Amino acid sequence: MTKASDRDDPLTTGLIHHAYRPPAGFGAVPPAVHKASTVIFATAAALRARDWKSKSGYTYGLHGTPTTFTLEARIAALEGGRHTVLAPSGLAAIALVNLALLKSGDELLLPANVYGPSKELARQELAHWGITHRLYDPMDAAALATMIGPQTRLVWIEAAGSVTMEFPDMAALVAACRARGVTSALDNTWGAGVAFAPFDCGIDISMQALTKYPSGGADVLMGAVTTLDEALHLRLSATHMRLGLGIGANDAEFVLRSLPTLALRYAAQDAAARRLAAWWQQRKEIAQLLHPAFVGSPGHAHWAATCRAAAGLFSVVFDARYTTAQVDAFVDALRLFKIGYSWAGPVSLVVPYDLALLRGPQAALGKGTLVRFSLGLESADDLIADCEQALRSLG
Template identity: 45%
Template structure:
């Protein structure tokens, strides 16, 4: 045997490379660290692992340097301390239920909640012995009247993702905290830019990173963010037990988009508000539900708590227009495409029949609602597009 040791064959070298990468590499973007297996220097390191410790690397499913960078940045944007990533926004909502809701518990959901959250709550109620009740999203401190001894979780959505009511988040969170009840909010609309729920007393923030954080309409991901270490640990335990993880490649795409998120959000906001104000002057429109306008329920909470509105708002057509006419209007749009998941450069439109979606509150309008997401096209072209379709079909 020579001092260099025995000859190592090419196949083994391809598995055990003798890399000598020059140190000191630094770049604008976080490198993509893809991994399932994480290597340890010795057995003592493995045996000392503690799943609660976010500073330890254990397995690619739980975290990589790429996903950890994204988690830390999202926590900073939201004003929190801890973030967990999930395969979708709905997965993040589900993880809250998995972590904290048990048979016999009671959950309060706002009547304007994201429909998959409603469907999830109804499934918990029908199959898992959980009481799920819906409340008026504008209940504010009156939420106290609905609380039962077994109430475990109060969901909030600010604003409602279709009907746009803006709740008094601080009042609901204050009542819940006084009674020892957990609060979670779907704050995808604000993206941590125009509203920070943790600063208003909410325990857990859920974000669909698929929307503004991605900005490209090409990544599925969600996050839970909190400042409470114990809540974070329970969320982390549930995520770990159910094997939920995200791709480092997807994390890198969102990391690349974060520096432009506020600029994009403000651009969406300017165009959407301009269109909303114009639509409020149209004879075909009964009401414009844009949180920045006084016509939107909860507008006073928006003015008090929010600094912007992004690109999402709804209108309700006057009741004389049929569903078929409204459908034709939506399908007659050129630049507004049909689709659910907003937050990207492309504008979207979708009609809804709200009465069928309500169980706890009476929807006051008879006309068909259309939700718009205003993308990054020139606002003048979007206005002309809406006008031509209104003139052609209504």
């Protein structure tokens, strides 16, 4: 009997509709990488019956492939949740939560030390849609409780705070939200599912920038939104679908490849950061060390009660006698630390910030220029030596 492939033009149709199918049962350590926009259905009835929301099958590449479903399941397990959706970046994941849960006339509450782009998203884009926002002091749960009003629908929490590293009493913040029926969302990029279990704290939504620790290579942009509640997940998934948020299969592959070493990298960078932070604590050039694991850092007691680890990230506030130009000269003199945003990659990073431009609970902070350090995977001794030589540039 003549096969269809024998009748087809071998240079066109035959190359597209080839009869060969590889045998099933191939097993390997890395998950397979599935790249697709179109998904093929066996019959018209199968097409009509398939439901993208259940993840029991596939409808279109944007709604998931075996590769992205695998990554979602692993992130959900890492976070201690049940359901995860992926977004093209951490900021896209934040935007997804906001757009899924807020409408015109609603109010959003953000911590005063919130990630800057998240604040700008609220100040610029959400405001265009009639969604208002206010900033609350993350170190004062009682004050948050009084701020939550009838229009408040969502409260974001950061642990630790962006740049200034305050660690809040999450249980008290969440309790204030729950008492008033308001959804709480945590930016868990710092904790990464390693430092603490977010849903044990009562959080409704945990967001991570997978760009950071889950990737670990400084080469992927991705975000994740994880929940326990199915109804909340379906609400997020519907908005996710309508916004057309998708990620590339190769980016999913990179994160899947890095996840098995996540705990090892987190521990190594945590240990290196504590060594360098302890060294800085003894230096007369700084007025304050901001690292949740150190006594004296804002919220240390809350960190100690909640966490089993700390990220490889901390900040120092230089003594006010040093000008911004002098601190910038110190930053420029560093050799191993590279100047750049983000963190959790193999290369150590540094960024100077002007405290006067940061909106945070300033009473807990000293006066002066702040420098944030993100520890990579270099030798801690070499990083200390790098800081020591750069300090000579202060004069």
